[in-house]
Amino acid sequence: MIRFDNVTKVYPKTSRAALSDLSVEVEKGEFVFLVGESGSGKSTFLRLVLREERPTSGYIQVAGKDLSRLSSWKVPHLRRQIGTVFQDFRLLPTKTVAENVAFALQVIGKSRAEIRHDVPEVLELVGLDGKEGRLPHQLSGGEQQRVAIARAFVNKPLILLADEPTGNLDPSTSVGIMKLLDRINRTGTTVLMATHDQSIVDQMRKRVVELAGGELVRDQSRGVYGYAR
Amino acid sequence: MQYLAGEIGTGLRRNVTMTVAVVVTVAISLALFGAALLIRAQAATMKDFWYDKIEISVFLCNDFDTGATCAGGAVTEEQRQAVQDTLEANPEVEEVFFETQEEAYELFRERFDDSIADNITPEQLQESLRVKLVNPEEYEGVVSAVAGLPGVAQVVDQRALLDRFFKLLNGFQVAALAIAAVQVFAAILLISNTIRVAAFSRRRETGIMRLVGASNWSIQLPFILEAAIAGLIGGVLASLVLVGFQAFFVEDILVPAFRFTAWVGWGDVWAIVPILLLTGTGIAAIASAITLRRYLRV
Numbered sequence: 001m002i003r004f005d006n007v008t009k010v011y012p013k014t015s016r017a018a019l020s021d022l023s024v025e026v027e028k029g030e031f032v033f034l035v036g037e038s039g040s041g042k043s044t045f046l047r048l049v050l051r052e053e054r055p056t057s058g059y060i061q062v063a064g065k066d067l068s069r070l071s072s073w074k075v076p077h078l079r080r081q082i083g084t085v086f087q088d089f090r091l092l093p094t095k096t097v098a099e100n101v102a103f104a105l106q107v108i109g110k111s112r113a114e115i116r117h118d119v120p121e122v123l124e125l126v127g128l129d130g131k132e133g134r135l136p137h138q139l140s141g142g143e144q145q146r147v148a149i150a151r152a153f154v155n156k157p158l159i160l161l162a163d164e165p166t167g168n169l170d171p172s173t174s175v176g177i178m179k180l181l182d183r184i185n186r187t188g189t190t191v192l193m194a195t196h197d198q199s200i201v202d203q204m205r206k207r208v209v210e211l212a213g214g215e216l217v218r219d220q221s222r223g224v225y226g227y228a229r
Numbered sequence: 230m231q232y233l234a235g236e237i238g239t240g241l242r243r244n245v246t247m248t249v250a251v252v253v254t255v256a257i258s259l260a261l262f263g264a265a266l267l268i269r270a271q272a273a274t275m276k277d278f279w280y281d282k283i284e285i286s287v288f289l290c291n292d293f294d295t296g297a298t299c300a301g302g303a304v305t306e307e308q309r310q311a312v313q314d315t316l317e318a319n320p321e322v323e324e325v326f327f328e329t330q331e332e333a334y335e336l337f338r339e340r341f342d343d344s345i346a347d348n349i350t351p352e353q354l355q356e357s358l359r360v361k362l363v364n365p366e367e368y369e370g371v372v373s374a375v376a377g378l379p380g381v382a383q384v385v386d387q388r389a390l391l392d393r394f395f396k397l398l399n400g401f402q403v404a405a406l407a408i409a410a411v412q413v414f415a416a417i418l419l420i421s422n423t424i425r426v427a428a429f430s431r432r433r434e435t436g437i438m439r440l441v442g443a444s445n446w447s448i449q450l451p452f453i454l455e456a457a458i459a460g461l462i463g464g465v466l467a468s469l470v471l472v473g474f475q476a477f478f479v480e481d482i483l484v485p486a487f488r489f490t491a492w493v494g495w496g497d498v499w500a501i502v503p504i505l506l507l508t509g510t511g512i513a514a515i516a517s518a519i520t521l522r523r524y525l526r527v
Contacts, residue, residue: 051439073445080442103434107443134463151441198525 001190002026002049007058009044018044020214031185033201034194038104042194046161051075061160083152083160087167089144091136097147098132104151122154142173153184162193198225236451238405247423254419255463258412259505263471265405270497272398278491285360288383297381307379315374316360321367326359391470420456420516428525453517460513464506
């Protein structure tokens with residue numbers, strides 16, 4: 001589903017590479033933690049998957065498409081197959097929960113009938129039915145993140161990317177979010193989650209890919225956050 | 230589609246002052262542009278009207294004229310014939326009419342008050358030869374051929390008078406276009422700035438749209454349409470000004486005061502209105518599209 005072959009990314013006007021000769025492959029349906037300190041290249045990795053950045057060298061394949069050959073006007077189509085969740089939720093403050101989720105469908109041209117059907121369904125999945133009319137500032141952090149997850153998942157994407165989704169949440173709320181992501185993963189969605197939340201990684205025992213200084217230092221299935229000795 | 234209309238409406242309302250500024254600037258520049266076009270139409274109408282009415286008038290000496298060519302007093306029969314022959318021999322001359330002093334006197338009575346006409350006798354007026362040209366542009370050669378001949382008091386070519394008037398009209402046209410150009414430049418800068426501010430204030434929405442996979446076109450379209458609508462309203466306002474100008478100035482003031490010539494009509498105005506609307510919408514749309522390319526990350 002996601003394949004990096006010897007990918008290097010150097011941002012302009014910097015000397016150190018953000019990613020250095022990285023090769024990793026994520027199969028369909030996997031749940032992968034991407035761990036590492038700040039600056040290790042986790043966010044860069046996700047941005048390359050989304051085609052927000054282009055690699056300085058190397059080959060990237062996402063959902064069967066060669067990203068270097070992808071023309072600019074086809075990129076939106078790629079992104080419709082990838083859902084994204086961020087640490088800061090990125091909700092629209094003037095729209096209700098339902099409107100925020102519907103927004104993702106409206107801007108890609110879905111009909112009102114489809115929206116009327118899909119939005120309640122996904123809100124129920126994330127456990128927010130009953131709160132459709134609330135505004136983001138009327139929700140707790142965990143609820144806001146659920147809205148973001150609902151928005152990311154409403155279009156049934158192939159891949160769900162999460163960039164530190166529990167970064168702004170307390171430990172018990174984080175567990176709830178992880179359970180949700182796990183449920184989504186079990187529907188067949190490939191999940192790639194960047195995090196430096198140790199306890200979460202340790203609890204879930206999924207595949208762990210560790211980056212340090214832009215290089216791959218560990219790729220362990222059923223791994224833990226630190227090296228298990 | 231309904232979503233689009235909602236976004237455009239919100240956008241226009243969110244930034245009312247800037248939208249108004251854009252509309253006004255566009256309206257002024259288009260009004261001036263329309264004025265320039267109308268002046269051009271007026272010049273063309275006048276040329277059409279006058280071209281076959283233009284004559285050269287060769288006034289022949291009477292008893293009262295002084296001057297080198299009238300040294301011998303009133304024009305003699307030979308002198309008159311000589312002048313007429315010179316004229317008829319000229320290939321540029323189509324026809325020559327002769328106007329006697331009595332005929333001149335009758336015309337004089339028609340044009341002016343009786344009180345003035347009573348003080349004038351036919352002898353005080355001049356005989357004249359009226360010359361119709363083959364090509365009204367080629368008057369200079371004919372004028373120079375007869376100007377110095379004995380018996381010729383004065384040669385008046387109406388075309389020279391009109392030329393001066395057309396030069397004046399042309400001057401107005403150029404001035405209007407120059408100011409319009411400056412205003413268009415200002416309008417483009419204003420539109421660019423407005424779009425930048427709008428794009429910045431909506432970066433959250435556009436950011437999410439990009440992430441979620443909305444096509445670049447659907448992200449840019451609301452901004453471009455906003456600008457285009459503002460430009461269209463500017464065009465409508467400019468058209469209203471033009472229509473008002475035609476109704477209240479040209480038709481009510483100029484036409485009755487200057488009945489001797491032709492004037493632009495509603496046909497000319499209605500031909501200019503679509504040009505203004507298209508130009509307003511077009512400038513706004515293009516300026517906003519170019520600005521978005523630079524400032525909206527897509």
